[in-house]
Amino acid sequence: MAWLYIPGAEVDDPVMQAEDIGFDYIDPNPMGSKLTEFFQTVEKKNWLDFDGVTFSEEDIVLTLSTCCRKYDKANTGNQRLVVMAKLLPEGATEQAFTVKLVKKPEMP
Numbered sequence: 001m002a003w004l005y006i007p008g009a010e011v012d013d014p015v016m017q018a019e020d021i022g023f024d025y026i027d028p029n030p031m032g033s034k035l036t037e038f039f040q041t042v043e044k045k046n047w048l049d050f051d052g053v054t055f056s057e058e059d060i061v062l063t064l065s066t067c068c069r070k071y072d073k074a075n076t077g078n079q080r081l082v083v084m085a086k087l088l089p090e091g092a093t094e095q096a097f098t099v100k101l102v103k104k105p106e107m108p
Contacts, residue, residue, distance in 0.1 A: 047105045050097050
């Protein structure tokens with residue numbers, strides 16, 4: 001189990017996004033405007049603001065998801081906790097960034 005400590009966050013505050021499976025976060029190869037829309041949707045739903053981290057069409061994105069019941073008020077079983085990461089190219093240097101909680105992320 002991994003924990004992400006964020007100063008000022010409550011112990012049970014979420015650190016990533018919970019998503020209704022109506023959002024196609026597993027599209028294997030979004031391109032052009034579909035990719036731009038994808039990144040915009042992820043940004044709206046993200047519970048954390050990573051200032052200084054950017055994504056582009058050339059990036060490789062790793063997506064992990066698991067079932068999430070905490071926000072599934074209707075008990076549909078269709079919610080997922082989604083964690084995304086960007087693969088850095090070989091030889092990449094450290095990129096400075098800050099992390100803070102988003103006050104009102106778009107909820108499923």
